[in-house]
Amino acid sequence: xxxxxxxxxxxxxxxxxxxxxxxxxxxxxxxxxxxxxxxxxxxxxxxxxxxxxxxxxxxxxxxxxxxxxxxxxxxxxxxxxxxxxxxxxxxxxxxxxxxxxxxxxxxxxxxxxxxxxxxxxxxxxxxxxxxxxxxxxxxxxx
Amino acid sequence: xxxxxxxxxxxxxxxxxxxxxxxxxxxxxxxxxxxxxxxxxxxxxxxxxxxxxxxxxxxxxxxxxxxxxxxxxxxxxxxxxxxxxxxxxxxxxxxxxxxxxxxxxxxxxxxxxxxxxxxxxxxxxxxxxxxxxxxxxxxxxx
Amino acid sequence: xxxxxxxxxxxxxxxxxxxxxxxxxxxxxxxxxxxxxxxxxxxxxxxxxxxxxxxxxxxxxxxxxxxxxxxxxxxxxxxxxxxxxxxxxxxxxxxxxxxxxxxxxxxxxxxxxxxxxxxxxxxxxxxxxxxxxxxxxxxxxx
Numbered sequence: 001x002x003x004x005x006x007x008x009x010x011x012x013x014x015x016x017x018x019x020x021x022x023x024x025x026x027x028x029x030x031x032x033x034x035x036x037x038x039x040x041x042x043x044x045x046x047x048x049x050x051x052x053x054x055x056x057x058x059x060x061x062x063x064x065x066x067x068x069x070x071x072x073x074x075x076x077x078x079x080x081x082x083x084x085x086x087x088x089x090x091x092x093x094x095x096x097x098x099x100x101x102x103x104x105x106x107x108x109x110x111x112x113x114x115x116x117x118x119x120x121x122x123x124x125x126x127x128x129x130x131x132x133x134x135x136x137x138x139x140x141x142x
Numbered sequence: 143x144x145x146x147x148x149x150x151x152x153x154x155x156x157x158x159x160x161x162x163x164x165x166x167x168x169x170x171x172x173x174x175x176x177x178x179x180x181x182x183x184x185x186x187x188x189x190x191x192x193x194x195x196x197x198x199x200x201x202x203x204x205x206x207x208x209x210x211x212x213x214x215x216x217x218x219x220x221x222x223x224x225x226x227x228x229x230x231x232x233x234x235x236x237x238x239x240x241x242x243x244x245x246x247x248x249x250x251x252x253x254x255x256x257x258x259x260x261x262x263x264x265x266x267x268x269x270x271x272x273x274x275x276x277x278x279x280x281x282x283x284x
Numbered sequence: 285x286x287x288x289x290x291x292x293x294x295x296x297x298x299x300x301x302x303x304x305x306x307x308x309x310x311x312x313x314x315x316x317x318x319x320x321x322x323x324x325x326x327x328x329x330x331x332x333x334x335x336x337x338x339x340x341x342x343x344x345x346x347x348x349x350x351x352x353x354x355x356x357x358x359x360x361x362x363x364x365x366x367x368x369x370x371x372x373x374x375x376x377x378x379x380x381x382x383x384x385x386x387x388x389x390x391x392x393x394x395x396x397x398x399x400x401x402x403x404x405x406x407x408x409x410x411x412x413x414x415x416x417x418x419x420x421x422x423x424x425x426x
Binding site: 035036037038051052053054057059060062063064066067068070071096097098101102103104106111112113114115116138139 | 286287288289324326327328329330331355356360361362363364372375376378379380382383384386415417419421
């Protein structure tokens with residue numbers, strides 16, 4: 001095995017930061033077969049994003065949401081407002097956080113730090129389900 | 143084919159967000175030959191950046207520019223000011239947005255979401271032409 | 285050689301932006317053996333980050349630090365405050381800047397622009413030493 005690609009549709013999430021580490025790992029069981037590699041997690045959208053952050057205290061995702069709302073307020077004089085006041089701030093947040101993660105695979109497991117979890121950051125008030133393209137490559141375990 | 147690298151010099155752009163999806167795809171025709179792969183787009187500069195965002199409404203790149211100018215104002219008490227008031231904010235914006243994108247290739251095409259376009263974010267008032275290093279790798283179509 | 289992985293523990297740094305380009309390059313001597321490739325630099329933490337920025341003027345890392353402190357103030361009404369006022373802002377900065385870089389390798393050298401250096405961004409007042417997982421892959425020089 002050299003390359004594997006899986007398209008994954010996530011559950012519907014409300015606005016905010018949501019841990020999806022388990023969704024991602026379950027969608028790519030081939031991780032277990034690699035001694036060294038990289039997993040690319042790519043979100044196919046422009047008003048939601050992906051980030052790595054603390055996976056333990058539920059206050060962290062709440063504080064991330066309120067912090068981003070302060071950094072990118074809905075009250076700026078945006079021109080792109082057809083879909084409501086949360087639309088353009090969602091695009092700005094997506095560019096700040098990014099829509100893609102690259103994570104090492106080492107000895108059959110995703111090599112995340114102890115406190116690192118994968119978050120889907122849903123920036124719209126009423127979003128549809130979001131899709132990921134997962135791309136795995138690496139060197140097989142002997 | 144396993145690896146291809148192309149250095150590309152973009153046209154000169156004024157300050158703001160500019161769609162370069164076509165420039166990138168035209169520079170790497172080998173994308174068409176891959177069943178699965180990854181394209182790395184790397185900007186060799188520290189006062190401009192790359193981002194994925196909405197490719198349809200021309201208000202979006204304008205709002206991205208004004209939003210970033212609000213988030214990173216030119217009026218902060220910067221020390222690095224030799225090249226003018228737009229210099230240090232350009233460096234801050236570059237770190238916030240990032241200088242590099244990694245995009246999946248699937249069945250011979252760049253796997254972007256419907257609304258995703260590649261933007262060059264030019265943060266300087268009077269910049270020279272910017273250069274990209276493009277690195278493509280993947281598994282050939284049979 | 286196709287894949288190499290090295291786990292690296294950095295020196296202890298105080299809060300701020302610190303150039304670590306040399307640490308990274310010295311930890312992966314196999315870069316010299318590749319004609320084309322990619323080096324992935326991955327930080328295993330959620331309160332520090334990695335960025336590429338200007339490597340020459342020492343005012344730049346100072347301005348990056350003060351700018352980020354302005355964009356993500358310690359005075360927001362955070363809930364996650366057990367470890368002090370620098371804790372939650374550190375998590376927000378990590379999501380804004382990101383914990384991972386992907387850099388091209390070309391003809392045996394890391395393909396950075398003239399002014400690009402790799403920074404460790406330490407967002408905590410009193411942090412322990414930080415660890416990186418470095419993953420290199422590529423095509424050998426003939």
